[in-house]
Amino acid sequence: MIAMFDSGLGGLSIWRAVQATLPDWPITYLADQAYCPYGGRSKVEIIARSLKVGRYLHSQSASLLVVACNTATTAAVAALRQHLPIPIVGVEPAIKPAAAASRTGRIAVLATQAxxxxxxxxALLDKHAGEVEVLRRPGVGWVEQVEAGELDSALTRARVAAVVQPLLQENIDHIALGCTHYPFLSPLIRELTGEQIALYDPAEAIARRVDSLLQQHGSDSIGDRCYRFITTAPDTQPMASMLPLLIGHGHAVESLNLE
Structure with missing residues (x-):
């Protein structure tokens, strides 16, 4: 079984890519909505919570764990790799390919403040940015809008425009999305940027990495396309109502108390 978690629903952008790449594998997705968003929490909090979530998913017979959250990856992926005996895949902004492909020498990374x-x-900037100038911009309120299912509301459009519109005057030619919630807002970003600015979503690269690691470790699918969706919130209905919008079909959602 492939397991993945995020603070909320953003990691479903990774779920879609992994499911498309490995359609015969069972996948368990855990949305830690009781602690969402992670972006405003301390590193110590994020590590402790990620370990608690990771240990639970490992106990459910996970063959591999995807940390489908940039904030949790930056804070806790090292601790998860130290404490869990299974492959761990994290997500991080695509700074390397964006910087390598830039012609203007200026790119942007959009992510949570954390x-x-x-x-x-x-470390990614030091290693891969070189002479390219990287503008770091937080998507203020973006996670909350995706969690609320407001992918095209007036407020969402205003919040996206507040971040993206000023970048259009900065001579950037690539934007790396550094939060798994943000790809769900790609249509609004693209409306503002047009086609002249490239958008980097890491989901497909993550799916290829998952496939590669499973093959390296000799893990085989059990042939059961069982998809589990879990929330740490007491009410499952909000997540259940969002699944058709975010992954294209509905599914039952379980509630899990990890306290």
Whole structure:
């Protein structure tokens, strides 16, 4: 079984890509909505919570764990790899390919404040940005709008425009999406940028990495397309109502108390 978690529903952008790449594998997705969003929490909190979630998913016979959250990856992926005996796949902004492809020498990374301020992102910049200038911008309120299912409301459009519109005057030619919630807002971003600015969503690269690791570790699908969706919130209805919008079909949702 492939397991993945996020603070909320953003990681479903990764779920879609993994399911399309590995359609015969069972996948368990856990949305830690009782603690959402992670972006405003301390590194210590995020590590402790990620370990609790990771240990639960490992106990459910996971063959591999996807940390489908940029904030949790930057804060906790090292701790997860230290404490769990299964392959761990994290997500991070596509700074390397964006910087390599830039012709203007200026790119943008959109992510939560916690991700943008992390040592992991700074290490990516130091290693891959070179002479390219990288503008780091938080998507203020974006996670909350996706969690609420408001992918095209007036407020969502205003919040996206407040971040993206100023970038159009900055001579950037690539935008790396550094939060798994943000791809759900790609249509609104694209309306503002047009086709002249490339958008980097890491979902397909993550799916290829999952496939590669499963093959390396000799893991075989049990042939059961069982998809589990779990929320740590007491009420499952909000998540259940969002699944058709975000992954194209409905599914039962379980509630899990991890306290």
């Amino acid at each position: 991700t943008l301020a992390s040592e992991r992102v700074q």
